[in-house]
Amino acid sequence: MTIALFQTNLIWEHPEQNRINLGKKISTLTKPVDVIVLPEMFTSGFTMNASSVAESMNGTTVSWMQDLAKQTYAAITGSIVIKEDDKYYNRLLFVHPDGRIDCYNKKHTFTLAGEHEIYQSGNSISIINYKGWKIKPLICYDLRFPVWSRNVEGYDLLLYVANWPKVRINAWNALLKARAIENMSYCVGVNRVGLDANNHEYSGHSAIYDTLGERLDTTPNDKEAVEIVTLHKSHIETYRNKLGFLNDKDAFSLK
Numbered sequence: 001m002t003i004a005l006f007q008t009n010l011i012w013e014h015p016e017q018n019r020i021n022l023g024k025k026i027s028t029l030t031k032p033v034d035v036i037v038l039p040e041m042f043t044s045g046f047t048m049n050a051s052s053v054a055e056s057m058n059g060t061t062v063s064w065m066q067d068l069a070k071q072t073y074a075a076i077t078g079s080i081v082i083k084e085d086d087k088y089y090n091r092l093l094f095v096h097p098d099g100r101i102d103c104y105n106k107k108h109t110f111t112l113a114g115e116h117e118i119y120q121s122g123n124s125i126s127i128i129n130y131k132g133w134k135i136k137p138l139i140c141y142d143l144r145f146p147v148w149s150r151n152v153e154g155y156d157l158l159l160y161v162a163n164w165p166k167v168r169i170n171a172w173n174a175l176l177k178a179r180a181i182e183n184m185s186y187c188v189g190v191n192r193v194g195l196d197a198n199n200h201e202y203s204g205h206s207a208i209y210d211t212l213g214e215r216l217d218t219t220p221n222d223k224e225a226v227e228i229v230t231l232h233k234s235h236i237e238t239y240r241n242k243l244g245f246l247n248d249k250d251a252f253s254l255k
Helices: 015-027 060-072 140-144 166-183 233-243
Strands: 002-007 035-037 075-084 087-095 101-105 128-130 133-139 157-162 186-191 193-195 201-203 207-209 225-230
Touching: 002 015, 002 186, 015 060, 060 075, 060 087, 075 157, 087 133, 101 133, 133 140, 140 157, 140 166, 157 166, 166 186, 166 201, 166 207
Parallel strands: 002 035, 035 075, 133 157, 157 186
Antiparallel strands: 002 225, 075 087, 087 101, 128 133, 186 207, 193 201
16 A cells, blocks of 8 residues: 655645645655555644634535545545534544545544634544545554554554654654554654644654564655655564564453
């Protein structure tokens, strides 16, 4: 599976301009990819002004993603602000090339920024089946919670989209690698760059790790970049069969 990571700056609370900018970047892809990964809240930046940027599942951004997925023959994913039943969600959308949509609502809302006061927390895990791969999508702050990320579903790829600030980027680096190792899966993290309206700085550090915690990409830090990496299912099968660590995992239930 070939994945394109879009580490990009975001225009604050300006969905139209962000769609334009991202569309231009996606149009520069010179070879086919299977999945295009955008950051968390890619139409707005990490805003608590949900009412100013929220869309419905029939809105412009969803249609834009469906059109792009069809044009590129690739799935496209990232999170946006969705309003549904008078509630706001930080929702990851995984749009298949045929227009079908899988969703994941962020479970761990970021209390330090008051996200829990604005956005409804999700309560269910999503496993996406795509081209023979099982993908588990999560969002930013979810990375700090290993039980929620735990590989009890036999997934192949753990995917995080984020607006993770530079001041805590060491945690992002360490936890992405740890999630790959402990779950014996590929782990992909896509983070934004630039400065937002709250003066929070973002330094990227988007990355892809394999089941042994080896980094597979060369994405530069602190600047916009598009990184394309091909992942191999045989790598997962080889090391899970050889090492068998997941066979010894603890049983637990979430409450």
